[in-house]
Structures are given as C-alpha cells and as structure tokens.
Amino acid sequence: MAQAALFSANQMIDIAIQTEQAGYAFYQAAVEATDSPQVRALCEWLAEEEQVHERVFHHMGQQLPPETEPKEWPAERAEFIDALLGSRFMPSPEQAQALVQDMSAQDILDFALNFEKDTIIFFYEMRDMVPDSAVDQVNGTIAEEKAHVSRILKAKAALE
Numbered sequence: 348m349a350q351a352a353l354f355s356a357n358q359m360i361d362i363a364i365q366t367e368q369a370g371y372a373f374y375q376a377a378v379e380a381t382d383s384p385q386v387r388a389l390c391e392w393l394a395e396e397e398q399v400h401e402r403v404f405h406h407m408g409q410q411l412p413p414e415t416e417p418k419e420w421p422a423e424r425a426e427f428i429d430a431l432l433g434s435r436f437m438p439s440p441e442q443a444q445a446l447v448q449d450m451s452a453q454d455i456l457d458f459a460l461n462f463e464k465d466t467i468i469f470f471y472e473m474r475d476m477v478p479d480s481a482v483d484q485v486n487g488t489i490a491e492e493k494a495h496v497s498r499i500l501k502a503k504a505a506l507e
Contacts, residue, residue, distance in 0.1 A: 356481070359473040360408040366466055367401035369439075370394075373462065376443035383452035389502050393459065393495060400488055407481050428472055456503045463495045 374394035381387050447455060467489055474485040 356411055356477045357408065359476045360404050360411070363404045363470070363473060364401055364408070366469065367397045367404065369443075370462060370466070371397040371401070372440040372443040373446070373458070376440070376447045377450075377455045377459070379444075380447040380450065381452050381455055383506070385502060385505060386452040386455055389498060390455070390459070392498075396491065396495060400491070403484055403488060407477070407484055410480065411478065424472075453503070453506055456499055456506065460496065460499045460503070463492055463499060467492045467496070 371394050374390040374397060377390040378387050378394065381390070446458075450458070470485055470489045470492065474482055474489070477485060
C-alpha cells in the first residue's frame with residue numbers, strides 16, 4: 348500500500364513554471380520546423396501564451412512565504428500526481444528541436460493537444476495546493492489553457 352506524500356505550493360509552482368518553459372520551447376521549435384503557415388501562427392501565439400503564464404506563476408511564487416508548509420495528500424492522490432508528473436515529457440529547447448524535426452503539422456498539433464490537456468490536469472491538482480489567494484490565478488490559467496485546447500482542435504480540423 349502506498350503512503351501519503353507531501354507536496355508544497357512552492358514545489359507545484361516551480362513545476363508549473365517548468366511546464367510553461369517546456370511548452371514555450373516546444374512551440375518555438377515547432378514554429379521553426381513546420382511548413383504550415385496556420386500551424387506556425389498558432390504555435391507563435393501558444394509560445395507567447397506560455398510566457399505569459401510563466402510570468403503569472405513567477406509572480407504567484409513571489410507572493411508565497413519562502414517555505415510554505417507542505418500539505419499531506421492521501422496515497423491515491425499522491426500516486427496520481429506522481430504518475431501525472433512522471434508521464435509528462437517536458438522538453439528542453441534542445442530536446443524540442445530534435446522532437447519536432449520529423450513531425451508533420453498534424454503531429455505537432457497532436458503533441459500540443461496532449462501537452463495542453465496534461466497541463467490542465469496538473470493545474471487542477473495544483474489549485475488544491477496553493478493558498479486561497481492564488482486560486483483565482485490558477486483558475487484563470489486553467490481557462491486560458493482550455494482556450495489553447497480549443498484553438499488546437501480547430502487547427503486540427505482545418506488540416507484534415
């Protein structure tokens with residue numbers, strides 16, 4: 348039987364920042380790799396959005412006390428968070444360049460869609476771990492990530 352785990356708001360915000368940086372790296376690499384003007388424009392917009400979200404999370408982290416007390420989570424939830432984090436591929440700029448090298452426009456959109464959906468799931472988990480003063484910011488970011496998914500789905504439909 349798994350044991351409960353401790354996660355702090357600071358840790359979750361750090362992971363959120365890393366996620367946004369990874370998204371930016373992927374979208375920037377995709378801009379350079381794709382021949383599709385539609386996918387290029389979408390990835391340029393998504394890269395800008397990732398930078399905005401990174402700034403939001405930096406600001407959120409600055410508002411927290413330096414050592415926010417970790418919360419203990421039940422074993423099942425801790426396992427879920429570990430599985431979610433463990434299954435996510437968060438590319439560095441170099442990895443992103445290699446990743447998109449042989450991707451079609453459709454492949455780029457498929458990867459982007461999965462990345463954004465995983466990010467939303469992570470932010471829902473994160474929302475329960477941050478102080479009440481940060482919940483509205485996390486909710487706002489979730490709404491924006493949902494808009495990303497919508498735009499990616501529309502781009503996918505247009506390519507088919």
